Amino acid sequence: MDRYRIKPGHKVRLDRFDPADTSAFDGDKARGQKRLLKLSEKLADLQELLWAGQRHRLLIVLQGMDTAGKDGTIRHVFGYVNPQGCRVANFKVPTLTELAHDYLWRVHQQVPGAGELVIFNRSHYEDVLVVRVHGLVPPAVWKKRYDHINAFEKLLADTGTTVLKFFLHISKEEQRQRLQERLDDKQKNWKFNVGDLAERKLWSKYVEAYQDALSKTSTPWAPWIVVPSDHKWYRNLVIAHHVTRALRKLNMAFPPAAPDLENVVVR
Ligand code: AMP
Ligand code: MG
Numbered sequence: 001m002d003r004y005r006i007k008p009g010h011k012v013r014l015d016r017f018d019p020a021d022t023s024a025f026d027g028d029k030a031r032g033q034k035r036l037l038k039l040s041e042k043l044a045d046l047q048e049l050l051w052a053g054q055r056h057r058l059l060i061v062l063q064g065m066d067t068a069g070k071d072g073t074i075r076h077v078f079g080y081v082n083p084q085g086c087r088v089a090n091f092k093v094p095t096l097t098e099l100a101h102d103y104l105w106r107v108h109q110q111v112p113g114a115g116e117l118v119i120f121n122r123s124h125y126e127d128v129l130v131v132r133v134h135g136l137v138p139p140a141v142w143k144k145r146y147d148h149i150n151a152f153e154k155l156l157a158d159t160g161t162t163v164l165k166f167f168l169h170i171s172k173e174e175q176r177q178r179l180q181e182r183l184d185d186k187q188k189n190w191k192f193n194v195g196d197l198a199e200r201k202l203w204s205k206y207v208e209a210y211q212d213a214l215s216k217t218s219t220p221w222a223p224w225i226v227v228p229s230d231h232k233w234y235r236n237l238v239i240a241h242h243v244t245r246a247l248r249k250l251n252m253a254f255p256p257a258a259p260d261l262e263n264v265v266v267r
Pocket of ligand 1: 091092093094122126127130131
């Protein structure tokens with residue numbers, strides 16, 4: 001599972017990562033799903049500790065092309081987590097008020113507080129992705145942002161936040177199938193956005209923008225993990241693995257009991 005983690009300074013080429021990879025489980029979906037169930041329970045226990053301790057914070061960043069599975073990940077990987085202490089922040093086209101501020105302003109407001117697990121469904125990375133691809137600001141402006149972002153995430157890490165960033169990597173063909181499904185399946189129609197077809201035409205521009213972002217902002221304090229995501233079960237497993245491992249590393253324990261608790265009698 002470690003092979004998906006981008007080493008700091010590594011120049012990422014996405015064509016070297018197979019979106020349909022299932023090698024850590026030899027393509028064994030049934031075994032993978034069993035393992036995911038175990039990991040989900042483990043994750044729920046660890047989040048309970050996180051919340052009880054009110055000390056550490058966990059930030060999960062989810063990025064990927066349209067249909068890569070950001071919503072599905074939230075449902076399937078974090079479905080067992082107690083909603084108390086967990087929050088999802090969605091980042092859409094910025095409002096006028098948000099645009100009146102620096103681009104990290106709206107993001108900083110959403111970072112986890114003590115004991116919280118926060119999932120970013122899109123994030124500040126949109127400001128070097130969609131913004132770059134559509135030329136919403138000049139290159140001289142977005143090019144500075146990698147440094148800002150690294151410094152911002154360092155600030156979060158230095159103040160007790162574990163930051164994990166997942167790039168959900170799908171193939172262009174898989175995206176075609178998933179968009180088609182959104183058209184064909186009445187229950188998925190609501191997810192279909194005509195604008196997604198225009199974005200799809202910019203696929204290679206997005207690949208370039210992602211490669212740069214992954215190369216320049218995978219740091220020791222906020223690593224990127226490239227998640228093979230053509231197979232949803234494998235995507236869920238890779239993410240669940242890395243999240244539980246990061247939480248385990250915090251070596252958390254329940255807060256100690258109040259003194260003299262053993263002498264208290266409930267009548
Ligand atoms: P969705 O996540 O599918 O609901 O779509 C949200 C849309 O908002 C996507 O098309 C994003 O690219 C867009 N978006 C998010 N952040 C920004 C940003 N900073 N600037 C421009 N568009 C953004
Ligand atoms: Mg969408």
